[in-house]
Amino acid sequence: MSTLFTQARLIDPETGSETPGWLLVRDGVIAATGTGPAPDANETIDCAGHCLAPGIVDLGVKVCEPGERHKESFGSAGAAAAAGGVTTIVTRPDTAPVIDSPEVLEFVTRRGREASAVRIRPMATLTKGREGREMVEIGFLQDAGAVAFTDDARVVENTKVLSRAMTYARSLDALIVGHPQDPGLSAGAVATSGRFASLKGLPAVSPLAERMAFDRDMALVEMTGVKYHADQITTARALPALERAKANGHDVTAGISIHHLTLNELDVGDYRTFFKLRPPLRAEDDRVALVEAVASGLVDVVCSMHTPQDEESKRLPFEEAAAGAVGLQTLLPAALRLVHGGHIALPVLWRALSLNPARRLGLESGRLGTGAPADLVLFDPDAPFVLDRFTLLSKSRNTPFDGARLQGRVHGTWVGGHRVYGEEA
Amino acid sequence: MTFRARHLLGIEDLSPDDIRIILDLADQYADLNRRPRKHSDALAGMTQINMFFENSTRTQSSFELAGKRLGADVMNMAMQASSIKKGETLIDTALTLNAMRPDLLVVRHPHSGAVNLLAEKVTCAVLNAGDGRHEHPTQALLDALTIRRAKGRLHRLTVAICGDIAHSRVARSNILLLGKMENRVRLIGPPTLIPTGAADLGVEVCDDMAEGLKGADVVMMLRLQKERMDGGFIPSEREYYHRYGLDAAKLAHARDDAIVMHPGPMNRGVEIDGTLADDINRSVIQEQVEMGVAVRMAAMDLLARTLRAEREGGTYA
Numbered sequence: 001m002s003t004l005f006t007q008a009r010l011i012d013p014e015t016g017s018e019t020p021g022w023l024l025v026r027d028g029v030i031a032a033t034g035t036g037p038a039p040d041a042n043e044t045i046d047c048a049g050h051c052l053a054p055g056i057v058d059l060g061v062k063v064c065e066p067g068e069r070h071k072e073s074f075g076s077a078g079a080a081a082a083a084g085g086v087t088t089i090v091t092r093p094d095t096a097p098v099i100d101s102p103e104v105l106e107f108v109t110r111r112g113r114e115a116s117a118v119r120i121r122p123m124a125t126l127t128k129g130r131e132g133r134e135m136v137e138i139g140f141l142q143d144a145g146a147v148a149f150t151d152d153a154r155v156v157e158n159t160k161v162l163s164r165a166m167t168y169a170r171s172l173d174a175l176i177v178g179h180p181q182d183p184g185l186s187a188g189a190v191a192t193s194g195r196f197a198s199l200k201g202l203p204a205v206s207p208l209a210e211r212m213a214f215d216r217d218m219a220l221v222e223m224t225g226v227k228y229h230a231d232q233i234t235t236a237r238a239l240p241a242l243e244r245a246k247a248n249g250h251d252v253t254a255g256i257s258i259h260h261l262t263l264n265e266l267d268v269g270d271y272r273t274f275f276k277l278r279p280p281l282r283a284e285d286d287r288v289a290l291v292e293a294v295a296s297g298l299v300d301v302v303c304s305m306h307t308p309q310d311e312e313s314k315r316l317p318f319e320e321a322a323a324g325a326v327g328l329q330t331l332l333p334a335a336l337r338l339v340h341g342g343h344i345a346l347p348v349l350w351r352a353l354s355l356n357p358a359r360r361l362g363l364e365s366g367r368l369g370t371g372a373p374a375d376l377v378l379f380d381p382d383a384p385f386v387l388d389r390f391t392l393l394s395k396s397r398n399t400p401f402d403g404a405r406l407q408g409r410v411h412g413t414w415v416g417g418h419r420v421y422g423e424e425a
Numbered sequence: 426m427t428f429r430a431r432h433l434l435g436i437e438d439l440s441p442d443d444i445r446i447i448l449d450l451a452d453q454y455a456d457l458n459r460r461p462r463k464h465s466d467a468l469a470g471m472t473q474i475n476m477f478f479e480n481s482t483r484t485q486s487s488f489e490l491a492g493k494r495l496g497a498d499v500m501n502m503a504m505q506a507s508s509i510k511k512g513e514t515l516i517d518t519a520l521t522l523n524a525m526r527p528d529l530l531v532v533r534h535p536h537s538g539a540v541n542l543l544a545e546k547v548t549c550a551v552l553n554a555g556d557g558r559h560e561h562p563t564q565a566l567l568d569a570l571t572i573r574r575a576k577g578r579l580h581r582l583t584v585a586i587c588g589d590i591a592h593s594r595v596a597r598s599n600i601l602l603l604g605k606m607e608n609r610v611r612l613i614g615p616p617t618l619i620p621t622g623a624a625d626l627g628v629e630v631c632d633d634m635a636e637g638l639k640g641a642d643v644v645m646m647l648r649l650q651k652e653r654m655d656g657g658f659i660p661s662e663r664e665y666y667h668r669y670g671l672d673a674a675k676l677a678h679a680r681d682d683a684i685v686m687h688p689g690p691m692n693r694g695v696e697i698d699g700t701l702a703d704d705i706n707r708s709v710i711q712e713q714v715e716m717g718v719a720v721r722m723a724a725m726d727l728l729a730r731t732l733r734a735e736r737e738g739g740t741y742a
Contacts, residue, residue, distance in 0.1 A: 195622035199437075201537035201558030201594060204621065271538030315516055317539035319557070 004041035055087025067096030078116030085377030150177035236289035255301035308396030565598035613637035
């Protein structure tokens, strides 16, 4: 079985190139690419000059199974992902119950396989019950398919516990994902401190809470030698510390959500809870610095931090409302804002969206090279539209981009050579 | 010059003209309130509901009295004891009340922005009686009226706002109002109680009373909001009183004719010396309470006029 994509604009994050050409898929893997005369195949797809890129690997997605299927299931998350050009969802373990044992992880893996149109790669918690007291069975969980370990927004406060978990993880070459926010300073905060938060009377946290926690984690990385990924670096003042850690040869990477790259604290406006995120949206200077950091490669990964919340948990006063936004389906068009704004080249953006997260997690996907799985997205980067949140396929529609003018339409998504989204799906 | 506002949610939404209109009408009501027959029928036939999600005696009774003097039917809802405890959300409570067709809804809520949220969901006029640390517009207006009556003007004055600025919605509304009316505002307090970014609000910030009070026409003291603090903002009340409590010695740094204000309730001996608070030559604290009723009458009267105009225009369902 072979499929040939012709007339494509091939976006290759590995080489950083953008070339017109064809791509041949045979038996679920990329068999060849080229620019000259195309070979024969069972099926031919005319890309009509649109972009063909590796599918997005979205690191840090909350699928609310087990526990809150009314907010998001593997079925709905998979459908949203496919429609958004995301071919691998890396799930967060902050479900109810949390994913802290091989048994729960097996449930998640099975549900993901049954119900999701795209690949599911689960993360597990770092400590049992996400309580920050005792490390999980890192070895067993790894055998069961956990790609990384994180207590995400609940930061492990006890450095002795964390250093032991890191030391142990090091021996298994396991990746730890940290959430750099000082828990003391950020307790109760719903905004970034500054003029806006003061005027609106919102409890706020200094942007330095991020650097403090990141510095702490870097010291522990130096101590233990563990592989570390910061889920989100969102402030300019944390960037020198990240740069230093990388220069010192530590195995450290960092990510950022697309919302922090395209929105700032002022977007909260009149207490709009769909803009309540964790960490909170930052000042414009921070946003600009972070866009540069993604363009330069200092920040490695751009993700959606997809966090479904039902209407009820958002229809509350700002302080009481739940934090987080959905993003699986809007990640691609929102990220293209950076391209259209002239801040970043498309292949460079794609490193952060697919190649870097895949590499970080040891996945084969995220590239267009021969032998890579045929996880692909075909999209028109220019097609304009106004987002209506009720057209989203997620069960929860808490997107800050409701009513926003966006550009970029997905025409097709393939996972392992099978079409999961688009006309012939 | 007409007042067209639909709600009174914050000083932020008011223009200097809006403020003048409210204060001018409030002046008239202040006179009315000093007469034996303190009655008007500006709100006759209208229903006013006071929804207080936070305990309040002063503000609630002031609103209640204001409504009654204008002839409205006034209902007080003690929200702490009501359906909130049964799990009803703020929006549902608001919709339920709205279905009873009140004309004016007076709301106090412990969270910033909660009153704005509520105002989006109801068809009546909403008055913010204080939301979290955000705004308390009628307090700023009554302070403005008190200042205007005592000083003869509401511009080019130096106003020192002292104490717990960070937790104070009164301070935020006053900073906005005094700024809009072109006054010079100084915030004085320990740095832990000054909000970050305060210097960007168009005010001067000072952590020393003697220095900050220099040349002040108005000294506005704020209550130390112990209930909003999660600990550790000041070392002790006695050290706070020593450094920031207003007494005659500190007041001597202000202008000789400076007036002393306090939104109440006061912590005597914590932020203000008891004798000074009672000094009728300097303190206008009692007058603030009096003007509170007048300002609230004016604000409700004006919102009711908007409401009536809307209904006559046929836009009110």
